[in-house]
Amino acid sequence: MKRYLFPVLQIIVxxxxxxxxxxxxxxxxxxxxxxxxxxxxxxxxxxxxxxxYPDLKPADSxxxxxxxxxxxxxxxxxxxxxxxxxxxxxxxxxxxxxxKYVTIPQLNQYYVEQGTGKGYEDAKKLExxxxxxxxxxxxxxxxxxxx
Amino acid sequence: xxxxxxxxxxxxxxxxxxxxxxxxxAYEGHRQKKKRVPLLLIVGLTFVGLALLSFLAANWQxxxxxxxxxxxxxxxxxxxxxxxxxERRTIWNPVAxxxxxxxxxxxxxxxxxxxxxxxxxxxxIGWVVFLAALAHFFTWRHPAYAIVAFISGxxxxxxxxxxxxxxxxxxxxxxxxxxxxxxxxxxxxxQSFPSLILSWLFLYLSGLELFALVSYDGVLWPIWTLFVxxxxxxxxxxxxxxxxxxxxxxxxxxxxSLVYLTVRAETMDSVIPLGEAVALAVFxxxxxxxxxxxxxxxxxxxxxxxFGFLWLDEQAILIAALVEIIAFVYLIEQERQGRRLTIPFxxxxxxxxxxxxxxxxxxxxxSLFFLVGxxxxxxxxxxxxxxxxxxxxxxxS
Numbered sequence: 001m002k003r004y005l006f007p008v009l010q011i012i013v014x015x016x017x018x019x020x021x022x023x024x025x026x027x028x029x030x031x032x033x034x035x036x037x038x039x040x041x042x043x044x045x046x047x048x049x050x051x052x053y054p055d056l057k058p059a060d061s062x063x064x065x066x067x068x069x070x071x072x073x074x075x076x077x078x079x080x081x082x083x084x085x086x087x088x089x090x091x092x093x094x095x096x097x098x099x100k101y102v103t104i105p106q107l108n109q110y111y112v113e114q115g116t117g118k119g120y121e122d123a124k125k126l127e128x129x130x131x132x133x134x135x136x137x138x139x140x141x142x143x144x145x146x147x
Numbered sequence: 148x149x150x151x152x153x154x155x156x157x158x159x160x161x162x163x164x165x166x167x168x169x170x171x172x173a174y175e176g177h178r179q180k181k182k183r184v185p186l187l188l189i190v191g192l193t194f195v196g197l198a199l200l201s202f203l204a205a206n207w208q209x210x211x212x213x214x215x216x217x218x219x220x221x222x223x224x225x226x227x228x229x230x231x232x233x234e235r236r237t238i239w240n241p242v243a244x245x246x247x248x249x250x251x252x253x254x255x256x257x258x259x260x261x262x263x264x265x266x267x268x269x270x271x272i273g274w275v276v277f278l279a280a281l282a283h284f285f286t287w288r289h290p291a292y293a294i295v296a297f298i299s300g301x302x303x304x305x306x307x308x309x310x311x312x313x314x315x316x317x318x319x320x321x322x323x324x325x326x327x328x329x330x331x332x333x334x335x336x337x338q339s340f341p342s343l344i345l346s347w348l349f350l351y352l353s354g355l356e357l358f359a360l361v362s363y364d365g366v367l368w369p370i371w372t373l374f375v376x377x378x379x380x381x382x383x384x385x386x387x388x389x390x391x392x393x394x395x396x397x398x399x400x401x402x403x404s405l406v407y408l409t410v411r412a413e414t415m416d417s418v419i420p421l422g423e424a425v426a427l428a429v430f431x432x433x434x435x436x437x438x439x440x441x442x443x444x445x446x447x448x449x450x451x452x453x454f455g456f457l458w459l460d461e462q463a464i465l466i467a468a469l470v471e472i473i474a475f476v477y478l479i480e481q482e483r484q485g486r487r488l489t490i491p492f493x494x495x496x497x498x499x500x501x502x503x504x505x506x507x508x509x510x511x512x513x514s515l516f517f518l519v520g521x522x523x524x525x526x527x528x529x530x531x532x533x534x535x536x537x538x539x540x541x542x543x544s
Contacts, residue, residue, distance in 0.1 A: 002286065003234070006245075006279065007227040010252045011220055013275055014259055018216065021263040111261050113208040140264040 021139055028133035031071050031079035033107065034146065035126040047117040048109045049143065051128065055080045056095075056102040067102055068092035071132060078127070093136045106130075106138040120145070150175065212262035219258050223251035242289050249280055249295055270322065273302030281333060290341055296333075297345040300326075304352055323360060326353045335382050343388060344395055350376060351399065366410070366417055366458070367427055369403050370451045374427075374434045380442055393444045394490070400448035401494050404470050405501050407454055412463035412505040424455025447477055467502050474498040496525065 035051045055078055058067065063086050070092055072082035081102070085092070095104045107130060112120060120126060120143065129142040154171060157163050163171075207215070230244035253276045260272070280296035283289075303326060326349060333346040354372025358365065373396065383389045410417075431452020438445045450473055457465040478491040499521065507514030 003231045004227065006283065006286075007224045007248065010223065010248075010255075010279060013279075014216060014220060014252075014255045017256065017259050018213070018263075021259075021265065106265055110264055 020137075024133040024137050024139040025131040025141065028131040028137075028139075029071075030129060030131050030141075031073060032077060033128045033130060034078045035107075035128045035143075036124060037121045037126060047114055048111045049117055049120045049126075050109055051107060051126065051143075052101050052103065053107065053128075054101065056104075057081075057100060058084050058097060058102055062086065062097060064097050067095050067097045068136075069095055069102060069104075079130075091134055091136055093132060093138055104138055107140055110140055110143045112143065212259075215262055216255055216259050219251055219255040223248050223255060226251055242287070242291050245283060245287075246291060246295055249276065249283065249292075249299075252276060252279060253299065270303045273299055277303060278329070281329070284342070285336065288339075290339070293337070293342040293345055297349075300349060304356060320360065323353055323357060334379065338384055338388065340388070340391065343383070343392060347376065347379070347392070347395060350379070365423060366407075366419060367423060367455055369406075370427060370454060371430070373399055373403065373448065373451065374430055377434050377438060377442070377445065377448075380445075389442070390444075393442065396445055396448055397490070400451055401497075403451060404454075404466075404473070405497060407458075408463060408466050408470055408498075408501055409505060411458060411461075411466055415461060417458075419455050419458045424458070427455040428452050447473065463505070467505070470498050471502065492529075 033053050034055050035053055037049050038052050055074070056069070058069075058081060062084055065086070067084055067086055068088050069084045070082045071079045074080040083089070083092075084102070088094075093104055095102045097103075107128060110128065123145045125146040127144055127146045128140055129144075130138055130140045132138050154163075154168050158165065158168050203210075203218070210218075226244050226248035229239075230241040230248065233239040233244060234241040253272060256272045256275060276299035277296055280292050280299055284292035284296060303322065330346045330349040330353065333342060334350070337343060337346065351372055354375065355368055357372075358368040377396070380389055380392060383392060431449055435446070435449045435452070438449065450469055453469065454466065457463075457469060460466070474491075474495045478488070478495045481488055481491045500518075503514065503518055503521075507518075
């Protein structure tokens with residue numbers, strides 16, 4: 001049995017990772033984020049678009065560096081910052097605040113079909129649909145051109 | 148067939164009898180049957196495989212995430228099945244298949260993370276593959292798994308973000324503690340090479356990363372770490388293993404000494420608090436006592452404990468003098484004891500070259516003249532020493 005213990009365990013690990021990603025959508029809230037592409041990038045892992053979020057602009061009182069945020073949907077239908085703090089609080093998403101905007105690592109890049117990256121980068125006005133779980137993880141589900 | 152004619156010729160010449168000829172024919176016929184690989188089948192299968200792969204690659208983005216992950220998992224499982232088959236029938240190499248299985252496992256995780264548009268920055272994948280490879284090592288005790296574990300474990304150090312958290316510079320406390328615990332266990336329970344060296348390197352790297360974590364910008368961290376790791380030799384069970392590990396300590400100490408010498412000579416603004424210099428020297432004394440009692444050959448790493456004080460001299464002349472003396476005394480001492488001189492000699496030359504380039508860089512045209520002269524003198528000395536050794540009838544080491 002020892003011989004097949006490893007493949008079984010390893011499948012369980014991969015399934016666990018998949019489940020953890022799905023559970024973000026099952027238990028989380030969906031938001032639409034206004035997004036802009038920047039810094040064209042095509043590494044070995046496949047083509048993806050680097051994204052920044054103009055709505056995620058914190059107040060001046062927030063220090064640069066590690067930040068924790070929660071989101072809410074604004075009147076225009078796009079997500080904006082609900083609460084932001086330099087200290088961790090329950091349900092918050094960890095992000096990094098440098099330059100002008102808050103960056104959420106899971107929303108930083110979006111893998112796209114080979115050859116379509118340039119199109120998104122030229123379109124400039126993009127939107128990202130993402131689910132945010134109550135325990136503070138984020139999963140991007142869709143990238144499209146904003147109308 | 149050439150063999151048939153030869154056999155006939157030998158039989159006619161009376162070299163072998165008819166019975167032997169039949170036995171040879173039977174043996175060769177049997178062997179040929181076994182060896183007859185359907186070459187066309189292999190070529191055909193290769194092409195089918197390539198076609199399948201390129202078909203998958205062309206449609207990769209269009210395949211649903213779960214099917215993509217499933218495909219890689221199927222590859223992974225078939226690697227383990229092949230490993231099992233090869234082990235039972237003692238053909239091929241089970242270790243190679245299991246390593247392919249581990250690679251497929253890493254691939255499955257990467258595909259999963261990508262398909263769900265998650266970030267690749269965390270050290271999660273590095274951790275999981277590292278632990279899986281270590282578990283393979285402790286199940287089958289094959290050094291190849293240890294090397295896979297080392298390579299995947301390196302991703303933990305290079306990956307941004309700690310265990311679970313996405314954002315942290317280098318490693319966070321949880322990761323460091325886990326890396327140290329796992330590496331210690333790896334070191335203690337393996338008691339074989341190359342695991343002893345690889346786990347030791349992980350411990351050393353964790354020591355170096357600790358500095359980034361406590362954000363204390365000291366320059367003596369590498370020496371502290373090296374000293375702290377000396378008591379680790381107490382848990383090495385085999386004497387021969389311990390003697391081999393001495394080389395690791397000595398080589399790391401030698402590299403450290405040269406790096407410190409170069410950095411001190413080339414920088415002006417880094418300062419070490421006197422308190423830390425004193426603390427390091429005192430700690431060096433304590434470790435020195437242990438070394439003196441148990442691991443005499445390691446006494447050579449102790450002068451590093453003085454580097455805190457020597458750092459005060461901005462021109463690095465004190466460090467250069469100390470390193471020079473150590474290199475020289477070490478060389479002579481090893482020669483007197485009739486040990487192998489390769490490492491002492493390489494270190495001695497490296498010290499000379501480092502000092503030369505640090506202090507004579509500005510006057511390189513002139514100094515190159517002396518450098519070439521010095522190298523010639525070394526060469527002549529080496530040749531003379533070798534000749535003398537041969538004349539004395541000893542085996543040159």
